Amino acid sequence: MNRDEQECLYTIDQKQITTLIETEETTVLVTISGKNNQPLKVKKLLPQKQLTIHEKEQIVNYIADWFDLTTDIGPFYKIVENDPLLRPLLPSLYGLRIIGVPSLFEALCWAVLGQQINLAFAYRLKRDFIQTFGHSITYNNETYWTFPKVQDIAVLTTEQLLQVKMTKRKSEYIINIAKQIANKELSKTKLLQINDMDQIEKSLVNIRGIGPWTANYCMMRCLRDPNAFPVADVGLLNAVKRFKNLAEKPSKAEMLELSKNWTGYKAYATFYLWRGNNVL
DNA sequence: AGCCAGGAGATTT
DNA sequence: AAATCTCATGGC
Secondary structure, three states: OOOOOOOOOEEEEOOEEEEEEEOOOOEEEEEEEOOOOOOOEEEEEEOOOOOOHHHHHHHHHHHHHHOOOOOOOHHHHHHHHOOOOOHHHHHHHOOOOOOOOOOHHHHHHHHHHOOOOOHHHHHHHHHHHHHHHOEEEEEOOEEEEEOOOHHHHHOOOHHHHHOOOOOHHHHHHHHHHHHHHHOOOOOHHHHHHHOOHHHHHHHHHOOOOOOHHHHHHHHHHOOOOOOOOOOOOHHHHHHHHHHOOOOOOOOHHHHHHHHHHHOOOHHHHHHHHHHHHHHO
């Protein structure tokens, strides 16, 4: 999780994560830590008042969702054992789960602003977006940010987003998505209720600015479909090219053939290949 | 300097 | 329908 120094939604030190988590009632600053095979420890730093059971539940649920703690990755590791491409990655990545983006708005914004630009620049855009339109609190001389609120972005003009180096089109996409979420046309609950992944993808792709890549990215990291698959993802193609020692990036047909073996866990295979780039 | 980046929509064929 | 062009800015 600490692959990017510009990440401002959480900090990591001494294998401990510090982040703001928003419940319906309040915003809570927590630290999350854990040792191998032991339950995660969550500690509240702010606010000082006692949290209600309801608030605590929301925080626990958020963290469980964020780290995908309820998915059984056993079947995925069966696949990995028999997959020459994934097997070498396992020693370094063992236990890794798909780090999610529980908020639909955040997931879609992050995907849209990352379209067709290099990751370093994407992180910069995200940081500038958050630090311009999000909210922060300071604790022990450290500033912690929350992602911009749907209502705040829905009322912006494209010109206001251009100031954080967003392109005009991305500005339009993001504001439009914010508007649809703000007026309840679009919500995570509604999407999940569709329950058929192909139909969910279709309804996402119907939204301007969301193509097959963004839809699958969102299904993978927010809607938690373990089989979502951004086939044409450049990072994925480059990872396959690298780990298979190919001269060129694999074709779509090759990717589809390769991914047959990952059926049920294509999102996990994708995530492991992405992260494989960082560890091998 | 030039290619390309965790794409999508519009236009042309 | 499928191929091609345009958007647009920065990293390397």
